[in-house]
Amino acid sequence: MSTATTRSTAPEKRSFTAAASEYVNDRTGIAVAIKGLGRKAFPDHWSFLLGEVALFSFVVVLVSGTFLTFFFQASMAEVEYDGSYVPLKGVEMSVAMASTLDISFDIRGGLFVRQMHHWAALLFVAAIGLHMLRVFFTGAFRKPREINWVFGFLLFVLAMAEGFTGYSLPDDLLSGNGLRIIDGMVKGIPLIGTWTSFLLFGGEFPGTAIVGRLYTLHILLLPALVVALIAVHVGYVFIHKHTQFAGPGRQPTNSVGPPILPIYAAKAGGFMFIIWGVISLIAAMFTINPIWNYGPYDPSPVSAGTQPDWYIGFADGALRLIPPGWEFVWLDRTWSFNILVPLIAIGIFLVLVVGYPFIEAWVKGDKREHHIADRPRNAPIRTAIGAAGVTFYAGLWAAASSDLLATHFSLTMEGVINALQATVILGPIIAYFITKRVCIALQKKDREIVLHGYESGRIVKLPGGEFIEVHQPLDEYDRWRLVSFESYEPLMIRPDARGKITAGQRLRASVSRWFFEDRIAPVTRGELEAAHSSHHAEVDTTHG
Amino acid sequence: MSLDRSVTNSMPANRKKLMNRSKRRTGRRHPLATVALLALGLVFTGGAYAALSSGSVAQAEAEPTSQETIEEGKKLFQANCATCHGLDAQGNNGPSLIGVGAASVDFQVGTGRMPMQMQGPQAQVKPPQFTDEQVKQLAYYVASLGPGPDIPADHLVNGGGDAANGAELFRINCAMCHNVAGAGGALTEGKFAPALTGVSGVHIYEAMVTGPQNMPVFNDLNISPEDKRDIITYLKYVQDNRSPGGFELGSLGPVAEGLLIWIFGLGSIVAITVWITAKSN
Numbered sequence: 001m002s003t004a005t006t007r008s009t010a011p012e013k014r015s016f017t018a019a020a021s022e023y024v025n026d027r028t029g030i031a032v033a034i035k036g037l038g039r040k041a042f043p044d045h046w047s048f049l050l051g052e053v054a055l056f057s058f059v060v061v062l063v064s065g066t067f068l069t070f071f072f073q074a075s076m077a078e079v080e081y082d083g084s085y086v087p088l089k090g091v092e093m094s095v096a097m098a099s100t101l102d103i104s105f106d107i108r109g110g111l112f113v114r115q116m117h118h119w120a121a122l123l124f125v126a127a128i129g130l131h132m133l134r135v136f137f138t139g140a141f142r143k144p145r146e147i148n149w150v151f152g153f154l155l156f157v158l159a160m161a162e163g164f165t166g167y168s169l170p171d172d173l174l175s176g177n178g179l180r181i182i183d184g185m186v187k188g189i190p191l192i193g194t195w196t197s198f199l200l201f202g203g204e205f206p207g208t209a210i211v212g213r214l215y216t217l218h219i220l221l222l223p224a225l226v227v228a229l230i231a232v233h234v235g236y237v238f239i240h241k242h243t244q245f246a247g248p249g250r251q252p253t254n255s256v257g258p259p260i261l262p263i264y265a266a267k268a269g270g271f272m273f274i275i276w277g278v279i280s281l282i283a284a285m286f287t288i289n290p291i292w293n294y295g296p297y298d299p300s301p302v303s304a305g306t307q308p309d310w311y312i313g314f315a316d317g318a319l320r321l322i323p324p325g326w327e328f329v330w331l332d333r334t335w336s337f338n339i340l341v342p343l344i345a346i347g348i349f350l351v352l353v354v355g356y357p358f359i360e361a362w363v364k365g366d367k368r369e370h371h372i373a374d375r376p377r378n379a380p381i382r383t384a385i386g387a388a389g390v391t392f393y394a395g396l397w398a399a400a401s402s403d404l405l406a407t408h409f410s411l412t413m414e415g416v417i418n419a420l421q422a423t424v425i426l427g428p429i430i431a432y433f434i435t436k437r438v439c440i441a442l443q444k445k446d447r448e449i450v451l452h453g454y455e456s457g458r459i460v461k462l463p464g465g466e467f468i469e470v471h472q473p474l475d476e477y478d479r480w481r482l483v484s485f486e487s488y489e490p491l492m493i494r495p496d497a498r499g500k501i502t503a504g505q506r507l508r509a510s511v512s513r514w515f516f517e518d519r520i521a522p523v524t525r526g527e528l529e530a531a532h533s534s535h536h537a538e539v540d541t542t543h544g
Numbered sequence: 545m546s547l548d549r550s551v552t553n554s555m556p557a558n559r560k561k562l563m564n565r566s567k568r569r570t571g572r573r574h575p576l577a578t579v580a581l582l583a584l585g586l587v588f589t590g591g592a593y594a595a596l597s598s599g600s601v602a603q604a605e606a607e608p609t610s611q612e613t614i615e616e617g618k619k620l621f622q623a624n625c626a627t628c629h630g631l632d633a634q635g636n637n638g639p640s641l642i643g644v645g646a647a648s649v650d651f652q653v654g655t656g657r658m659p660m661q662m663q664g665p666q667a668q669v670k671p672p673q674f675t676d677e678q679v680k681q682l683a684y685y686v687a688s689l690g691p692g693p694d695i696p697a698d699h700l701v702n703g704g705g706d707a708a709n710g711a712e713l714f715r716i717n718c719a720m721c722h723n724v725a726g727a728g729g730a731l732t733e734g735k736f737a738p739a740l741t742g743v744s745g746v747h748i749y750e751a752m753v754t755g756p757q758n759m760p761v762f763n764d765l766n767i768s769p770e771d772k773r774d775i776i777t778y779l780k781y782v783q784d785n786r787s788p789g790g791f792e793l794g795s796l797g798p799v800a801e802g803l804l805i806w807i808f809g810l811g812s813i814v815a816i817t818v819w820i821t822a823k824s825n
């Protein structure tokens with residue numbers, strides 16, 4: 001912006017900044033780009049900032065991770081620890097573990113940066129998760145943004161992979177236990193399992209290769225993919241513009257909000273420092289992954305309370321929920337359904353998550369573009385499906401801490417597991433129906449409000465002795481918010497060009513009926529006018 | 545419990561213990577097989593060693609115990625413990641105490657587990673109900689009934705050993721139940737291994753040699769007295785030295801960390817986003 005104005009000022013009075021920016025601009029033409037970007041509008045609902053939280057925490061992860069690479073040594077060669085942590089002095093451990101201990105105890109600021117890296121990683125994945133939920137529940141994944149939903153999903157998976165590989169690097173007891181579980185899961189796959197495990201670990205678990213290999217993934221391959229995908233993902237957000245909630249002046253073709261420059265850029269820049277600050281504060285105050293307690297990895301000890309980081313918890317939970325005895329020998333081979341079933345269930349769940357935008361578009365037969373975000377209540381079935389998915393995930397997640405739930409709430413292990421098994425199977429169904437009902441009830445309430453206004457709490461006595469409550473009509477803005485949403489009707493089965501009704505169409509029609517059978521249509525102009533003409537006296541006689 | 549007793553009453557004390565425990569364990573197969581199996585293994589080895597070396601256990605008799613102490617102990621016992629353990633500690637609703645040794649009584653009564661108040665998956669820790677002297681009297685009374693592990697000598701429990709060796713032994717022998725940082729953990733059917741913070745050196749030692757309730761016995765062949773001293777040294781180190789990284793969150797590991805980042809981390813950031821996007825008027 002400033003570059004545009006400097007051109008007109010007298011050259012001899014230019015400030016240093018102006019001169020510098022002109023210098024840069026003359027050589028890069030960046031002003032055009034900045035102007036273009038700077039005039040992009042950014043809608044101002046808080047939930048639209050969650051993606052940025054993820055982005056900024058990733059920046060923290062990247063910077064702190066780079067610091068760690070200066071000191072971390074990804075080798076599994078055995079050494080005798082000789083650092084300053086007394087209870088490990090003289091203990092045999094891998095170089096990876098010893099160097100992580102050195103980062104923690106003998107390198108200035110090392111522990112702080114290590115804790116920052118790990119806390120930022122947890123926040124990164126958490127922010128992605130919440131961001132995904134926002135996108136889901138507002139229908140922001142609809143055309144043309146389905147592709148970006150897929151990229152976002154890939155980022156989520158990559159982030160989990162980044163986290164897991166990082167968690168496995170220090171080669172402490174917890175890392176090793178985590179890898180042991182992965183090893184078990186890989187070996188549980190029929191036919192290729194054992195071979196794959198040997199390939200992965202370069203021989204029998206744990207071997208001496210795995211930390212080095214994970215390190216390459218963790219600091220080279222996965223971050224490169226994450227950065228590339230973030231670029232594509234954010235690029236698409238610029239191209240598509242941001243979705244926005246309905247409101248006056250908000251068209252599918254525009255995007256209303258403050259322009260990015262200068263206000264938004266300033267806010268966002270400040271926001272990045274705030275996130276940096278929150279992470280630093282947490283890292284300075286709370287211990288994370290105290291590997292000095294866990295000690296070096298050794299296949300024999302297992303600690304009570306061994307858990308993965310939160311984002312892998314759902315997979316661990318799935319394993320814990322399988323009842324005993326699902327492993328048997330058949331045809332001279334061991335069939336580990338205790339491992340295969342959770343793997344398959346999680347696989348299906350993830351496929352449903354990534355494919356949902358396409359499923360919904362198909363069910364609706366909807367090929368139009370959508371740029372106005374839905375309020376969750378106005379898409380009751382989608383919201384209900386989302387709630388069911390969240391319940392399923394939460395059940396698995398809670399199962400990963402079943403032992404702590406048992407000790408901390410004085411319950412039995414068996415009771416907790418059984419309750420969570422029920423939650424994972426029945427919970428989603430219950431959540432579905434409750435959410436759908438709640439959405440429809442909220443929609444009905446909105447309708448009431450649009451037609452009859454808010455209850456003002458003012459009671460008036462009519463000359464005839466009747467008491468009524470005065471209803472206050474809505475203002476233009478609020479009404480807009482409440483009436484502008486799309487309502488779909490179940491698709492009818494129509495014969496195709498050759499006069500046939502295909503099985504696909506039948507399926508689609510029945511799913512569509514399930515989706516849109518119970519629905520509340522938005523208030524129409526006609527209804528609104530009718531309601532208003534009966535409100536002449538600004539009192540509502542229908543509600544005594 | 546009563547069935548166990550009728551079968552085992554005529555056996556030597558340590559064998560009885562072994563049987564009692566192994567029965568309790570093998571009866572209940574469970575999905576948490578690793579923990580149970582490890583425990584079972586340790587119980588068997590611990591118990592078997594104890595049975596083989598029953599002579600050596602009671603050797604460390606520290607103080608000569610006078611007849612008077614024993615008499616006092618007997619009175620206390622009959623007033624407070626006989627309902628469950630029988631007038632002569634031969635067992636009643638509770639197990640026989642003949643041959644459990646002074647260490648067992650000192651541990652059970654000193655940590656407030658005994659006299660047991662509530663029937664449950666395991667005796668709960670309560671504020672101790674007897675003075676130190678009374679505890680000793682009870683302990684020596686029970687010790688006078690049959691040989692068993694004695695209350696350990698001071699130099700074994702004051703934390704002057706090798707913390708690194710202790711840490712390693714702790715991770716191998718104890719962490720699967722008590723968690724690496726001694727934060728405690730769940731066992732099957734509502735039983736649990738308690739957190740070890742604030743437990744005195746003597747009680748840690750006694751817990752190892754007597755194996756209270758669902759804990760296996762670690763006798764001197766299994767973990768030597770010096771190694772036990774090292775374990776105590778490590779546990780004391782963990783207690784006395786706060787984590788260099790800041791608050792430990794109960795040393796509960798990734799679950800506590802996950803809750804913190806979701807509730808406080810993301811929670812405070814969401815609050816900030818709401819503030820940033822609030823209409824400025």
Ligand code: HEM
Pocket residue numbers: 058061062064065066068069072100103114117118121122124158159162163164165166167168169170218219223226288289
């Ligand atoms: C999405 C991005 C990333 C996530 C989620 C992530 C996560 C993690 C986690 C959970 C750990 C375990 C730390 C601990 O000991 O508590 C770790 C370790 C490590 N990370 Fe990352 N990381 C990411 C990116 C990076 C990048 C980009 C680098 C380097 C440029 C890096 C370098 C390291 C190093 C060297 C370690 C081992 C040192 C140690 O364990 O203290 N990480 N990472």
